[in-house]
Amino acid sequence: MAGGRVYPSNNDTTDGVPNNLSVLLQNQRLHPLFIPGSSPSPSFIGTRSMVSFEDSLKTNRPKRSIFKMFDEQENGYDEYLEECFHQPEKKRRLTVDQIQFLEKSFEVDNKLEPERKIQLAKDLGLQPRQVAIWFQNRRARWKTKQLEKDYDTLLAMYNSLKADYDDLLKEKDKLKEEVLQLTDKLQTKENERRNSEFSDVKPLLLQEPSQKPIVVSMAACKQEDIDSDNIPQYYSDEFHSSLLEAADSSYPFEPDQSDLSQDEEDSLHPPASLSNFGFPVEDHPFWSWTY
DNA sequence: TTGTGTTTTATTGCCTCC
DNA sequence: GGAGGCAATAAAACACAA
Numbered sequence: 001m002a003g004g005r006v007y008p009s010n011n012d013t014t015d016g017v018p019n020n021l022s023v024l025l026q027n028q029r030l031h032p033l034f035i036p037g038s039s040p041s042p043s044f045i046g047t048r049s050m051v052s053f054e055d056s057l058k059t060n061r062p063k064r065s066i067f068k069m070f071d072e073q074e075n076g077y078d079e080y081l082e083e084c085f086h087q088p089e090k091k092r093r094l095t096v097d098q099i100q101f102l103e104k105s106f107e108v109d110n111k112l113e114p115e116r117k118i119q120l121a122k123d124l125g126l127q128p129r130q131v132a133i134w135f136q137n138r139r140a141r142w143k144t145k146q147l148e149k150d151y152d153t154l155l156a157m158y159n160s161l162k163a164d165y166d167d168l169l170k171e172k173d174k175l176k177e178e179v180l181q182l183t184d185k186l187q188t189k190e191n192e193r194r195n196s197e198f199s200d201v202k203p204l205l206l207q208e209p210s211q212k213p214i215v216v217s218m219a220a221c222k223q224e225d226i227d228s229d230n231i232p233q234y235y236s237d238e239f240h241s242s243l244l245e246a247a248d249s250s251y252p253f254e255p256d257q258s259d260l261s262q263d264e265e266d267s268l269h270p271p272a273s274l275s276n277f278g279f280p281v282e283d284h285p286f287w288s289w290t291y
Numbered sequence: 292t293t294g295t296g297t298t299t300t301a302t303t304g305c306c307t308c309c
Numbered sequence: 310g311g312a313g314g315c316a317a318t319a320a321a322a323c324a325c326a327a
Contacts, residue, residue, distance in 0.1 A: 091299085091300050091301065092300080093298095093299060093300070094299085094300085129301090130300085130301085133300065133301060133302090134299095134300080136301095137299070137300070137301085141298095141299095
């Protein structure tokens with residue numbers, strides 16, 4: 001608040017009632033009017049009220065302000081009347097006592113039944129309409145305050161939830177990082193295991209070219225390849241060609257047996273049962289006729 | 292004294308309920 | 310249809326700084 005009147009802060013009030021008023025109320029015996037339907041107090045009637053309720057009911061003359069009422073005691077009622085008739089009615093504030101009374105009544109019940117309104121108006125020297133307006137405005141102020149309280153509460157809850165959320169987010173990132181590290185470790189171990197398996201096969205693959213490739217080839221084969229129905233090496237087309245060439249030449253040159261290993265011998269001279277594509281030589285008409 | 296910000300009092304228009 | 314409530318707002322009162 002940059003300027004303006006100094007009003008009691010929230011800490012100095014009891015539900016909108018300034019502390020000094022609260023003290024007054026505590027020192028005073030609470031008036032029966034605070035309870036709807038109770039008898040009125042004579043203390044407010046006519047003396048300090050902004051508008052005389054009885055006057056407003058009985059006459060059409062302008063309402064009398066609290067300030068004019070004070071002036072009236074000093075200067076006389078006639079002067080006041082003259083002033084009133086020459087000046088338009090002005091808005092005037094309720095007195096401290098009136099507000100105090102209304103506040104206490106509001107604490108009892110913030111709704112205003114017609115009977116209570118009339119009674120309050122009578123006791124405070126106000127028009128029932130003024131009492132109704134005061135309650136209406138008071139409810140609006142109470143609602144605004146309540147909204148502010150609710151806002152603060154929600155804000156606090158939001159901040160708390162957000163803090164929890166942030167913590168969970170950090171925890172999640174931390175766990176994610178942990179998972180990555182463990183995955184890396186696992187991958188490294190797996191690679192090491194594969195490398196060690198590979199090293200068992202490697203010496204065969206890295207043998208000197210002078211060594212017999214067919215042995216390497218067979219050794220490199222998996223057992224299941226060997227067990228399968230794969231065609232053996234000596235059934236390859238290349239092998240057939242060499243056999244046919246040899247046949248055409250009527251085997252003019254016998255290979256040096258000493259230079260061949262048993263495997264190669266087997267390759268060049270397959271078992272009788274398998275030679276010539278599985279047909280026994282002696283049964284083959286071609287072989288018989290050619291020779 | 293004046294300008295400004297705040298609070299209070301009162302009005303207006305709309306809505307709901309009986 | 311009238312009474313009453315509410316939101317929005319005008320207008321007055323008030324306090325205070327410059």
